[in-house]
Amino acid sequence: MDNEILTLFDIDGTLVRGARCHYMAFVHSVSKFYGMEEDISGINYAGKTDPQILREVLEMGEIPEETIERNFQACLDYMVDYYLANVHQENVMALGGVKELLDELQTDKVLIGLTTGNLERIAHAKLGRAGIDNYFSFGGFGSDSPKRPCLVKKALERARDLYGYQGDQVFVIGDTPRDVEAARPFNLHTIAVATGRYSTHDLGETGADFVLESLENVDKIREIIGLG
Numbered sequence: 001m002d003n004e005i006l007t008l009f010d011i012d013g014t015l016v017r018g019a020r021c022h023y024m025a026f027v028h029s030v031s032k033f034y035g036m037e038e039d040i041s042g043i044n045y046a047g048k049t050d051p052q053i054l055r056e057v058l059e060m061g062e063i064p065e066e067t068i069e070r071n072f073q074a075c076l077d078y079m080v081d082y083y084l085a086n087v088h089q090e091n092v093m094a095l096g097g098v099k100e101l102l103d104e105l106q107t108d109k110v111l112i113g114l115t116t117g118n119l120e121r122i123a124h125a126k127l128g129r130a131g132i133d134n135y136f137s138f139g140g141f142g143s144d145s146p147k148r149p150c151l152v153k154k155a156l157e158r159a160r161d162l163y164g165y166q167g168d169q170v171f172v173i174g175d176t177p178r179d180v181e182a183a184r185p186f187n188l189h190t191i192a193v194a195t196g197r198y199s200t201h202d203l204g205e206t207g208a209d210f211v212l213e214s215l216e217n218v219d220k221i222r223e224i225i226g227l228g
Helices: 020-034 050-060 065-089 098-107 120-129 148-163 177-186 200-204 218-224
Strands: 005-009 111-115 169-174 189-193 210-212
Touching: 005 148, 020 050, 020 065, 020 120, 050 065, 065 120, 098 111, 098 218, 111 148, 148 177, 169 177, 177 189, 177 200, 189 200, 200 210, 210 218
Parallel strands: 005 111, 005 169, 169 189, 189 210
Antiparallel strands: none
16 A cells, blocks of 8 residues: 555645636526525635535524525535536645645655545636646535534545555645534644635634645655655
């Protein structure tokens, strides 16, 4: 077994920025299935899963629970279809240091996965648009569960089932307090990066094991995960 270290990355605000089309997929889907035209940009999406965000939006619009349930999966499916149809217009960009870091981890035979609230097909389309999808063959996604800790559990299960991972050097890397909190039930190492809406001070208060300004200092990250 080559892979003794496992890294699990969040996507938005950690690996990439500029995913406007994802927001528009919510807007169009909610309008189509629930007739809601309200502006939903005021919701704090950071660290939440797509199903969780959708439910919050609908509850904010006072949509009856029965109506929410009846159309919920169809709405999520339409979000995926909308995103895939429009992602070619998306200006998604990998954040500074990301490609270099992923190259280094791949060279060092570190197992690289995802824990993201994105629905799986949206996640891969978004990463593809940013030119980094080829690094990620598994993970835990919003399509697996609305609860973020469950995404970490699913990513760990897939690392074991697909790659035979049996190690205990697992690092969850994200830009929100929710990324850190989701790793806690599994006693995993956490690296919080201030490349999203939260400052290093905010992230430091979460109890993350390591807090960085960004992923640009690749040597530092290699040292943190035991490669330096």
